[in-house]
Amino acid sequence: MSARIFNIISIVTVCAAAYWLPWYLFVLTVLFFISVLFFACINLSWNFFIPTLCKANTNDRVVALTFDDGPALYTSAILDTLKEYNTPAAFFCIGRNITGNEQLLQRIKDEGHIIGNHSYSHHFWFDMWSAAKMMDDMQQMNDETARITGLQPLLFRPPYGVINPKLAAAIKEKKYTSIGWSIRSFDTKIKDKEKLLFRIMTQVKPGGIILLHDSMEITAAILPDLIQQLRRKGYTITRADKMLNITAYA
Numbered sequence: 001m002s003a004r005i006f007n008i009i010s011i012v013t014v015c016a017a018a019y020w021l022p023w024y025l026f027v028l029t030v031l032f033f034i035s036v037l038f039f040a041c042i043n044l045s046w047n048f049f050i051p052t053l054c055k056a057n058t059n060d061r062v063v064a065l066t067f068d069d070g071p072a073l074y075t076s077a078i079l080d081t082l083k084e085y086n087t088p089a090a091f092f093c094i095g096r097n098i099t100g101n102e103q104l105l106q107r108i109k110d111e112g113h114i115i116g117n118h119s120y121s122h123h124f125w126f127d128m129w130s131a132a133k134m135m136d137d138m139q140q141m142n143d144e145t146a147r148i149t150g151l152q153p154l155l156f157r158p159p160y161g162v163i164n165p166k167l168a169a170a171i172k173e174k175k176y177t178s179i180g181w182s183i184r185s186f187d188t189k190i191k192d193k194e195k196l197l198f199r200i201m202t203q204v205k206p207g208g209i210i211l212l213h214d215s216m217e218i219t220a221a222i223l224p225d226l227i228q229q230l231r232r233k234g235y236t237i238t239r240a241d242k243m244l245n246i247t248a249y250a
């Protein structure tokens with residue numbers, strides 16, 4: 001259901017509830033619609049405000065690795081592993097992390113991976129900003145990337161995995177493709193390597209997009225095992241843009 005149809009249905013229902021139902025049922029009706037909106041904001045795969053690609057529709061045993069929040073402390077180690085295993089990936093970089101890590105960004109490009117936009121600031125209040133302020137922030141990240149690599153990223157991953165009507169408008173206006181994931185590793189929370197690997201491997205399905213972070217030591221540590229276990233299960237690790245058949249740069 002599109003956000004517009006949902007808005008119309010919710011307004012009509014809430015008005016009807018205000019007219020016909022007792023006050024407590026009216027309050028429940030309002031809370032129900034607010035809850036739906038809340039969950040639509042944190043579930044990119046609902047495609048409620050804007051389509052977000054969270055997996056490829058395929059029965060082939062392919063998956064894509066994606067790394068958020070770099071360039072960071074473990075990007076270099078992750079790039080080493082990817083090179084050793086001849087494995088491509090996508091890096092959704094934070095623009096402000098590029099300063100001082102220019103060589104890492106160039107390495108990501110030179111070694112055949114793609115660079116996506118994960119905002120410039122990754123600001124805590126990003127989702128509270130106006131669409132115009134969000135667009136400035138997104139452009140700043142593209143400018144940083146272009147300054148070093150000459151590339152203009154077209155793939156955008158929403159900070160914190162949250163989307164709302166203003167961000168949807170900004171993504172649309174800037175002509176980005178919104179990219180989510182189907183396998184959330186929780187590598188920023190899980191401390192045990194075996195648990196992390198188990199969590200990822202038990203969720204793997206054809207066409208899956210795996211969310212990882214190159215800011216995490218544990219992610220760099222499990223990556224060789226993750227690649228080997230995926231291969232043992234018959235999976236080919238492919239680049240997200242190729243798997244989704246989309247263009248990564250303007």
Ligand SMILES: [Zn+2]
Pocket residue numbers: 068069118122159160
């Ligand atoms: Zn992030």
